[in-house]
Amino acid sequence: MxxxxxxxxxxxxxxxxxxxxxxxxxxxxxxxxxxxxxxxxxxxxxxxxxxxxxxxxxxxxxxxxxxxxxxxxxxxxxxxxxxxxxxxxxxxxxxxxxxxxxxxxxxxxxxxxxxxxxxxxxxxxxxxxxxxxxxxxxxxxxxxxxxxxxxxxxxxxxxxxxxxxxxxxxxxxxxxxxxxxxxxxxxxxxxxxxxxxxxxxxxxxxxxxxSDRRRVGFTLGFALTFAFLGAIIAHLSTATYYRYNETKLEAALARRINSWAGPVPVEVLRVDVKMLSKRGEVWLLVDLPFEAQYSISSTADLVPARLKETPFRDIASEVLGPDYVVTLRYQTRISWNVGGGEAIHELPPSSITSGSGG
The missing domain is CATH 1.20.1080 (Glycerol uptake facilitator protein)
Structure with missing residues (x-):
């Protein structure tokens, strides 16, 4: 060539x-x-x-x-x-x-x-x-x-x-x-x-x-390219490090939430953790039994008692540490099982009691 x-x-x-x-x-x-x-x-x-x-x-x-x-x-x-x-x-x-x-x-x-x-x-x-x-x-x-x-x-x-x-x-x-x-x-x-x-x-x-001139130009251009990429790699490595650790914390927090909920049907929709700002956000969906739709009370009153035994802030601090500020967003959903004879059966016991939310 x-x-x-x-x-x-x-x-x-x-x-x-x-x-x-x-x-x-x-x-x-x-x-x-x-x-x-x-x-x-x-x-x-x-x-x-x-x-x-x-x-x-x-x-x-x-x-x-x-x-x-x-x-x-x-x-x-x-x-x-x-x-x-x-x-x-x-x-x-x-x-x-x-x-x-x-x-x-x-x-x-x-x-x-x-x-x-x-x-x-x-x-x-x-x-x-x-x-x-x-x-x-x-x-x-x-x-x-x-x-x-x-x-x-x-x-x-x-x-x-x-x-x-x-x-x-x-x-x-x-x-x-x-x-x-x-x-x-x-x-x-x-x-x-x-x-x-x-x-x-x-x-x-x-x-x-x-030629010597071209060799000098090539060496200069290649060196500048390496220096430019070196700065980029340093930034990307830091970003990748934080992303990797944030993903680990998000997975750990999701597992701990499922353990905290126990038999209560709780769906973890999303978990976001930001290490630099020390903030976290959690989106949950809590299933309530069929009878809950006939109860006249606040959302906090309908939350299963098991979820109130240990405050969520303690769960978040256990995984992320006490210096994190975690925002919890949750919704409730009425759920039930329908048998072959169209009979309505309650979901696994959720120990619903009245009281204030934790």
């Missing part, structure tokens, strides 16, 4: 030369369309629409171009492409914010889960981006494998995190918006690193690194 057939060198020149205006127009149009599709998909909580935005987004090419410029020792071109990518990223965030503002989305509604999911990056996102970068770079070199390109585009998330950041800024969730932008930065750095490795492995490294 010669330098002339090293395909990404041509992609770099798309932002240069006599036809750069036409490429800029195409790039701007596709990026705008991708942001519009991604924003609407996130607002509607539609993963299918978000995938469509990933396929339309044109950001993969200039990011792979940065990797190619680093390998070729073209420091100036690599810097210009970085400026282009991050300027495009900033415009994507602004476009997403503007779209939500134009749509006049009520601020009081719940933020869609597809948006929230992109504001909690972890180490697994780095692994995904590394793999997608390898696939994208391989396809660029092996044009015969062009059918793999849509899969690489879907595998790495570039525009959706930027659109999520714009939506979260509209909702006033500045920290979550930062985390969504950080997910984009994770993908950005990982793609460059993995693409550099692919180009070094399959590309003309003997000719590329034959």
């Amino acid at each position: 010669t330098i002339r057939s090293f395909t990404m060198t041509k992609d770099i020149l798309r932002f240069e030369g006599s036809d750069k205006a036409a490429y800029w127009r195409k790039f701007s149009m596709l990026l705008t369309l991708a942001v519009v599709i991604a924003t609407m998909g996130l607002i509607r909580n539609s993963s299918a629409v978000i995938i469509a935005a990933m396929l339309v987004a044109p950001l993969m090419t200039p990011i792979l171009g940065i990797a190619s410029a680093i390998i070729m020792g073209w420091v100036g071109r690599a810097v210009r492409l970085m400026v282009i990518v991050w300027a495009a990223a900033g415009m994507s965030v602004l476009i997403a914010w503007f779209l939500v503002w134009i749509a006049d989305v009520p601020l009081g509604i719940l933020i869609p889960s597809e948006v929230i999911s992109r504001s909690d990056p972890g180490s697994e996102d780095l692994v995904i981006a590394l793999a997608a970068g390898v696939a994208g770079a391989y396809v660029q070199i092996r044009k015969s494998e062009i059918s793999l390109l849509p899969g690489a585009a879907i595998g790495v998330s570039l525009v959706p995190p930027l659109a999520a950041a714009g939506i979260l800024l509209y909702y006033g969730e500045v920290w979550r918006a930062y985390e969504a932008a950080f997910l984009f930065a994770t993908n950005f750095g990982a793609i460059i690193l993995s693409a550099c490795i692919v180009y070094l492995t399959l590309g003309p490294r003997q000719k590329v690194l034959q």
Whole structure:
């Protein structure tokens, strides 16, 4: 393989030369369309629409171009492409914010889960981006494998995190918006690193690194890429550590709640634990026997006596510690068993008594 057939060198020149205006127009149009599709998909909580935005987004090419410029020792071109990518990223965030503002989305509604999911990056996102970068770079070199390109585009998330950041800024969730932008930065750095490795492995490294100037440029670019990813890995490792321990605490608290309830039918709907803020939230559903619907009393009076023997705050402190503030939300549900002869039977004894809630 010669330098002339090293395909990404041509992609770099798309932002240069006599036809750069036409490429800029195409790039701007596709990026705008991708942001519009991604924003609407996130607002509607539609993963299918978000995938469509990933396929339309044109950001993969200039990011792979940065990797190619680093390998070729073209420091100036690599810097210009970085400026282009991050300027495009900033415009994507602004476009997403503007779209939500134009749509006049009520601020009081719940933020869609597809948006929230992109504001909690972890180490697994780095692994995904590394793999997608390898696939994208391989396809660029092996044009015969062009059918793999849509899969690489879907595998790495570039525009959706930027659109999520714009939506979260509209909702006033500045920290979550930062985390969504950080997910984009994770993908950005990982793609460059993995693409550099692919180009070094399959590309003309003997000719590329034959001059001192190119070797210096390559060393500088590779070192900066490693430093950038090192900072990202440090942040992601911390986030992954907290997420792992929060999941363990949530599972432990759910098990302890089931043990605390004993024979009383209690369904744990959701448990959230945040280690940094020392807060927890628990959603429960408590089943009441058939006769409870005829009782005229407060909800606290209907709660089974067993659940009042040990206050819930003691259960939460036992698992999480005394410095946590835990919010408990529970609902009651009338339940009964119906036999073959349509006879109504009470659920397992729940020891309902009157009294105040614990």
